[in-house]
Structures are given as structure tokens and as C-alpha cells.
Amino acid sequence: MIRKLMQSIREYKLSSLLSPLFVVLEVVMEVVIPILMAKLIDDGIDGDGGMDAILHIGGILLVCCVASLLFGALAGHFAAHASAGFAKNLRHDMFYRVQTYSFSNIDKFSAASIVTRLTTDVTNVQNAYQMLVRIALRAPSMLIFAMVMAFRMSVRLSLIYLAAIPVLGIGLYFIMTRVHPIFKRVFKTYDKLNNVTQENLHGIRVVKSFVREEYEKEKFSKISENIYQDFSKAEKRLAFNMPLMQFCMYACMILVCWFGARMIVSNTLTTGELMSLMTYATQILGSLMMLSMVFVMITMSRASAERIVEILDEESDITSPANAKTTVPSGSVDFDHVSFSYSKRKDKCCLTDIDLHIPAGMTVGILGGTGSAKSSLVQLIPRLYDATEGSVRVGGIDVREYDVEALREEVAMVLQKNVLFSGTIKENLRWGNPDATDEEMARVCRLAHADEFIRTFPDGYDTYIEQGGSNVSGGQKQRLCIARALLKKPKILILDDSTSAVDTHTDACIRQALRDEIPDTTKFIIAQRVTSLMDADLILVLDEGKIHGMGTHEELLRTDAIYQEIYTSQQKGSVPQ
Incomplete structure (x- = not known):
């Protein structure tokens, strides 16, 4: 000692x-x-x-x-x-x-x-x-x-x-x-x-x-x-x-x-x-x-x-290997029979036998009840945690073979409770890219539908954000966080229930902007609203850490009981008996 x-x-x-x-x-x-x-x-x-x-x-x-x-x-x-x-x-x-x-x-x-x-x-x-x-x-x-x-x-x-x-x-x-x-x-x-x-x-x-x-x-x-x-x-x-x-x-x-x-x-x-x-x-x-x-x-x-x-x-249990790969070839993501446990115990896995293959550029929606391990699934992609069993591959390479910083540079995450730091809006946005110009920041803010409310502030992009973003609303905070993530120009974008505080019209506009502006970026969107995922190329329905259903909106309406129940309850405002 x-x-x-x-x-x-x-x-x-x-x-x-x-x-x-x-x-x-x-x-x-x-x-x-x-x-x-x-x-x-x-x-x-x-x-x-x-x-x-x-x-x-x-x-x-x-x-x-x-x-x-x-x-x-x-x-x-x-x-x-x-x-x-x-x-x-x-x-x-x-x-x-x-x-x-x-x-x-x-x-x-x-x-x-x-x-x-x-x-x-x-x-x-x-x-x-x-x-x-x-x-x-x-x-x-x-x-x-x-x-x-x-x-x-x-x-x-x-x-x-x-x-x-x-x-x-x-x-x-x-x-x-x-x-x-x-x-x-x-x-x-x-x-x-x-x-x-x-x-x-x-x-x-x-x-x-x-x-x-x-x-x-x-x-x-x-x-x-x-x-x-x-x-x-x-x-x-x-x-x-x-x-x-x-x-x-x-x-x-x-x-x-x-x-x-x-x-x-x-x-x-x-x-x-x-x-x-x-x-x-x-x-x-x-x-x-x-x-x-x-x-x-x-x-x-x-x-x-x-x-x-x-x-x-204390040694971090996630480190870069010797001769680590520093280039991510593409945004493709593969889960090869992945199981995951926070306690490292195989008998207490929150994700079980996830086998999933996502090509680059695809938009993947993830739906499921509370505790179905939606966030746990996407946190394995930037290697915030390591899989307990199986492997996660990005660009065809096991994430454990990458330099950790190089991998995370290509993966942008926007969480439901994302954090803004004390400083100006510009300083917060430049977390995504320290060298970003004013024009680049304004562009991503327009994509995230943040530019419209930023310009209502007397100081615009130089407006000071209090610690934790306490002087902006929840929806404004989420849109700023989305803009910050887009500024990274990532190969993979993960939105973890990050539009829950915005209205459905703004949500739809943001999703349309993501489709049009970053078509080559692989997008994972976790949401509670079916309307936020209906136009995804692939929708996953998770239940108790397992894939219960997988397909497009139309396919799941025909084949998956959980998806049908969620869709019906949200559309009609009642749970079918």
C-alpha cells in the first residue's frame, strides 16, 4: 500500500x-x-x-x-x-x-x-x-x-x-x-x-x-x-x-x-x-x-x-488488446449467440442466446417491456460491457479486438437520460467533434430539430447550459444530445429511448432526417412508441432478455403476439382482453 x-x-x-x-x-x-x-x-x-x-x-x-x-x-x-x-x-x-x-x-x-x-x-x-x-x-x-x-x-x-x-x-x-x-x-x-x-x-x-x-x-x-x-x-x-x-x-x-x-x-x-x-x-x-x-x-x-x-x-475489465485494430471497416453488427450477465454469472443472464446479423446502413427498431434488456443489448456494441458468452462483431471484427477508443469513436449513443455539461451549447456540441465549425453544428442541430429553439435564445449557440442541463427542457436536452451524436459522423448510431420527451411530429421529422442524411449509418432505435419504429428495416421484440419476434412492422403484426398487443394498446388506448 x-x-x-x-x-x-x-x-x-x-x-x-x-x-x-x-x-x-x-x-x-x-x-x-x-x-x-x-x-x-x-x-x-x-x-x-x-x-x-x-x-x-x-x-x-x-x-x-x-x-x-x-x-x-x-x-x-x-x-x-x-x-x-x-x-x-x-x-x-x-x-x-x-x-x-x-x-x-x-x-x-x-x-x-x-x-x-x-x-x-x-x-x-x-x-x-x-x-x-x-x-x-x-x-x-x-x-x-x-x-x-x-x-x-x-x-x-x-x-x-x-x-x-x-x-x-x-x-x-x-x-x-x-x-x-x-x-x-x-x-x-x-x-x-x-x-x-x-x-x-x-x-x-x-x-x-x-x-x-x-x-x-x-x-x-x-x-x-x-x-x-x-x-x-x-x-x-x-x-x-x-x-x-x-x-x-x-x-x-x-x-x-x-x-x-x-x-x-x-x-x-x-x-x-x-x-x-x-x-x-x-x-x-x-x-x-x-x-x-x-x-x-x-x-x-x-x-x-x-x-x-x-x-x-482496480483494473478495468475492458481494455484494448495488444496490436489492437484501429479502423472500423463498416457499421455492420453481428451478435453470435450472445449471453450477458452484469454479475458475470452464467446462471443470471439478462440476455440469453442473442443471434442477430445487421448489415451496414440498416435501421433497427428495438421494442420490449421494462426489464427486457433493450439497453443491455445495445451497450455491448461500443463495448461498454463485454458479452459473457458468444461474441459481438462490428464491421466483421470482434469488438474485443479493437482499440476501445477507436471503436467508440465510430459508435454514437444517445441515452434517454443523456447528460449536458456546464458550458455553452457550442461547447457541448463539440463533444461530438472538437474541430466542428459553426456551420456543421448548425446543420446537425437542424437535423435534430434543435436549431429552431436554440435561435430563440438571446445568445443563440453561445447560450450557457447549467450543470446537468437544468435550464433546458427534457425534449430540448434530448435534441441537443442527438445533434452532438450526429456531429461524430458515426458508422453506428444508437438512440436509446432518446426521443421519449419530444412530440410525435418532431420524432417523425428526426427519423426522416436520419434516413435522408445518414443512409450509410447503421441505426439502432429503442423506443416505447410503435410509431417511432414502424418504418424501421427490422424490428426486434425483446422479452425477458430473448428475441421474441423479429421482422418488419407488417410481419410482426401478423406473427408476434407481444407486438400485436403493444400496437393495439397504443392505437386504441386499451389493452385487448
């Missing part, structure tokens, strides 16, 4: 090394200062050195203090630079990894969980890293140097510090082992909280129209209360850390004062040395306290680090 995270340090290695270097120099200065203080007292104040000794030693003491301040500031600067850069690279690496995921990879984590890992978890790891490159080295360095200097002054008194170390170590071990599982659970609950928040914001119109605000508040409060309870439990256990530290610190100080005073009386210790030992006691116990803080932060960040590494280690 650590090796994986360290790969994200990259250009911040120098800052990560300079910070510990300046930390060590700062510690050296701080450890030297008590020695100078002892010398100042023993030689300058109690000794015969007089004012000359005081000025000489005081000057050296001042230089050491300024140097310690400078080294500390530089250590803090480089630690902040290294940790912020490390976090930036982590977010970059995670986001880029997510971009390579297939739909099944994203389904595994959920969008809310990925957002939590990119934000909260990265922040936790960033704070831990900053502490590691600064305090994690400062504390043991201070402990070692201060112990060495204390032993040089008095071995007997320094043994008191050694006795405190195992007491603190055992206490910290018990605290950390009981806190880590709680933090691990908390971050999973954060995923649920993010999910509830996203769901509420995306569906806020539905929430308000059904007056379900109180229900949503209760749901949010319940998860938030779980986080509060877990954090409270963790913090209560971590609270034992400070009393334990204080007990050890004051116990050591009392013992040093007691035995030190007796040694001064017996002339085996000077006043300056006792003052230095008191300072070293503070430094040693302070370093132990800093170590305990590091352990607390590491405990908190360990769960976050594990979740981050899960994202970085």
Missing part, C-alpha cells in the same frame, strides 16, 4: 526530503540550547566568568535560537509544499484511473464512494503525509538527541525517562488497535451520506413535488447520526491519549526534581545541569506526545489510504 501511494509523490520528492533535513537541523539547535543554558548559569551566573561569559554564551544562544526558528520555518514550508503536491497527484492519479474504468468497475464502487475517496480520503492522507515528513521525523530525532544529551549529564536521572517509554508504548498500542476499525467504518458511512446527498440534489424537484422533505431530512439525519456516534466513540477512546501523556510527563518531572535536588545538595549535579535536564525532560516527553499524535493521524488516515489504493489498484 505504501509503495503504491509513494508513486504519487513524483516531482515533490525534493520537498519531501528537504523538510526532514531542516527538521533535523531544527532539532539539533533545540537540543544544543539547554547545554548553553546550563553553561550560562554555571559559568556566567554561578561561576567566575562574569559578564563576559554571559555575553559570549548569550550571543551563541541567540544565534542558535534564530537558526532554530529559520530551520523550523523552512521545514514547515517544504512539508506543506510536499503534502499539497502529493494530494494533487493522488487526486490526479485516482481521477485518471476512474476514467479507464468500465461501467462494471464504476458499479462496483458507486459514484458517491468515488467522490468521497477523491475528497475526504485524500485530505486525510494529505494531513498524515505532512505530519510524517515533519513531525514523524522530528519526534524520534528529538527523543534520541535529547536522551543522549540527558545521559551525558546524568545517567541516574535519565533512567527515569526510559521507564516512561514502555508505559506510553503499551497504552498507545491499545488505543490505536481499538480506534482503527471505527474509522474504517466511518468512511464507509461517509459514502452513504454522499449518496443520499447526491440523490436528494439530483431529484430535488421530485422531492418537493411529493412534499417529501421531512422524509429526506430524516434519512439524512439518521446517517449523519451514525457518523456522529462512530466519531464520538473513536474520540472518546483517543481521549485517553492525553491523560496518559500528562501522567507520564508530570511523574517524570517530579522524580527529576526530587532526585535532582538531592544530587545538588550532595554536589554531584550543578544547578545548570538540573535546569538542562528539566528542559530535556520536556523535550523527551513532548516528542513522545508528538509521536502519539502521529499515531492518531496515521490511524485515521490508514482507512483512507486503503480506500485510495483500492481505486488505484
Whole structure:
């Protein structure tokens, strides 16, 4: 796990090394200062050195203090630079990894969980890293140097510090082992909280129209209360850390004062040395306290680090093969006895034994009830998912032999719930073709019957689209998405119930434009309305993941019971008894 995270340090290695270097120099200065203080007292104040000794030693003491301040500031600067850069690279690496995921990879984590890992978890790891490159080295360095200097002054008194170390170590071990599982659970609950928040914001119109605000508040409060309870439990256990530290610190100080005073009386210790030992006691116990803080932060960040590494280690189950084909010869599509399961289990297939051969340029309509796997069928064409059994061929070549990007460049999909991104209409359209001219964009918008409403906007094609397309209607959004897909000039066009929000006249005009303008493009049209598919070259009727019927409109009216029932119910407005 650590090796994986360290790969994200990259250009911040120098800052990560300079910070510990300046930390060590700062510690050296701080450890030297008590020695100078002892010398100042023993030689300058109690000794015969007089004012000359005081000025000489005081000057050296001042230089050491300024140097310690400078080294500390530089250590803090480089630690902040290294940790912020490390976090930036982590977010970059995670986001880029997510971009390579297939739909099944994203389904595994959920969008809310990925957002939590990119934000909260990265922040936790960033704070831990900053502490590691600064305090994690400062504390043991201070402990070692201060112990060495204390032993040089008095071995007997320094043994008191050694006795405190195992007491603190055992206490910290018990605290950390009981806190880590709680933090691990908390971050999973954060995923649920993010999910509830996203769901509420995306569906806020539905929430308000059904007056379900109180229900949503209760749901949010319940998860938030779980986080509060877990954090409270963790913090209560971590609270034992400070009393334990204080007990050890004051116990050591009392013992040093007691035995030190007796040694001064017996002339085996000077006043300056006792003052230095008191300072070293503070430094040693302070370093132990800093170590305990590091352990607390590491405990908190360990769960976050594990979740981050899960994202970085996840391999997409859809990748381009070696020597992948980069050219799609034609828009022909063949399903050779294809079965598909989202869970990869052959006994739970949502598509079963699909055998279908579509020549290039054909218009294929797909009809079926909810859950009949219409969308699942077309998602196999651009290889959003891989078939569990059988093979899908585009242009006579198995889709698994293509470079994934090359294949998807030739397949345009328009979903019922397609997405517009924040930006102008032009910027959204250029997702289909970054180099498209204004004339090309206007042409595809006329084909999709979007040009007429775009020109009613004061800014026309420069109109700003809010996040998610919230400032345009559902029908307008679908027509813009169709135009965006047409701008790709694909060999295969898939319309997945993408005209459901437009009226029947506009739907008919769009289909007529597709027939006339892109006759060589293979078109798959999923629709709930029979009128949207009547003029298709071939209509598939799906039922429970199987092809129930296949043919033209007239043929299916004669031969397929499901098609007859749907057609009759839509034409007469009632289901035949």
C-alpha cells in the first residue's frame, strides 16, 4: 500500500526530503540550547566568568535560537509544499484511473464512494503525509538527541525517562488497535451520506413535488447520526491519549526534581545541569506526545489510504488488446449467440442466446417491456460491457479486438437520460467533434430539430447550459444530445429511448432526417412508441432478455403476439382482453 501511494509523490520528492533535513537541523539547535543554558548559569551566573561569559554564551544562544526558528520555518514550508503536491497527484492519479474504468468497475464502487475517496480520503492522507515528513521525523530525532544529551549529564536521572517509554508504548498500542476499525467504518458511512446527498440534489424537484422533505431530512439525519456516534466513540477512546501523556510527563518531572535536588545538595549535579535536564525532560516527553499524535493521524488516515489504493489498484475489465485494430471497416453488427450477465454469472443472464446479423446502413427498431434488456443489448456494441458468452462483431471484427477508443469513436449513443455539461451549447456540441465549425453544428442541430429553439435564445449557440442541463427542457436536452451524436459522423448510431420527451411530429421529422442524411449509418432505435419504429428495416421484440419476434412492422403484426398487443394498446388506448 505504501509503495503504491509513494508513486504519487513524483516531482515533490525534493520537498519531501528537504523538510526532514531542516527538521533535523531544527532539532539539533533545540537540543544544543539547554547545554548553553546550563553553561550560562554555571559559568556566567554561578561561576567566575562574569559578564563576559554571559555575553559570549548569550550571543551563541541567540544565534542558535534564530537558526532554530529559520530551520523550523523552512521545514514547515517544504512539508506543506510536499503534502499539497502529493494530494494533487493522488487526486490526479485516482481521477485518471476512474476514467479507464468500465461501467462494471464504476458499479462496483458507486459514484458517491468515488467522490468521497477523491475528497475526504485524500485530505486525510494529505494531513498524515505532512505530519510524517515533519513531525514523524522530528519526534524520534528529538527523543534520541535529547536522551543522549540527558545521559551525558546524568545517567541516574535519565533512567527515569526510559521507564516512561514502555508505559506510553503499551497504552498507545491499545488505543490505536481499538480506534482503527471505527474509522474504517466511518468512511464507509461517509459514502452513504454522499449518496443520499447526491440523490436528494439530483431529484430535488421530485422531492418537493411529493412534499417529501421531512422524509429526506430524516434519512439524512439518521446517517449523519451514525457518523456522529462512530466519531464520538473513536474520540472518546483517543481521549485517553492525553491523560496518559500528562501522567507520564508530570511523574517524570517530579522524580527529576526530587532526585535532582538531592544530587545538588550532595554536589554531584550543578544547578545548570538540573535546569538542562528539566528542559530535556520536556523535550523527551513532548516528542513522545508528538509521536502519539502521529499515531492518531496515521490511524485515521490508514482507512483512507486503503480506500485510495483500492481505486488505484482496480483494473478495468475492458481494455484494448495488444496490436489492437484501429479502423472500423463498416457499421455492420453481428451478435453470435450472445449471453450477458452484469454479475458475470452464467446462471443470471439478462440476455440469453442473442443471434442477430445487421448489415451496414440498416435501421433497427428495438421494442420490449421494462426489464427486457433493450439497453443491455445495445451497450455491448461500443463495448461498454463485454458479452459473457458468444461474441459481438462490428464491421466483421470482434469488438474485443479493437482499440476501445477507436471503436467508440465510430459508435454514437444517445441515452434517454443523456447528460449536458456546464458550458455553452457550442461547447457541448463539440463533444461530438472538437474541430466542428459553426456551420456543421448548425446543420446537425437542424437535423435534430434543435436549431429552431436554440435561435430563440438571446445568445443563440453561445447560450450557457447549467450543470446537468437544468435550464433546458427534457425534449430540448434530448435534441441537443442527438445533434452532438450526429456531429461524430458515426458508422453506428444508437438512440436509446432518446426521443421519449419530444412530440410525435418532431420524432417523425428526426427519423426522416436520419434516413435522408445518414443512409450509410447503421441505426439502432429503442423506443416505447410503435410509431417511432414502424418504418424501421427490422424490428426486434425483446422479452425477458430473448428475441421474441423479429421482422418488419407488417410481419410482426401478423406473427408476434407481444407486438400485436403493444400496437393495439397504443392505437386504441386499451389493452385487448
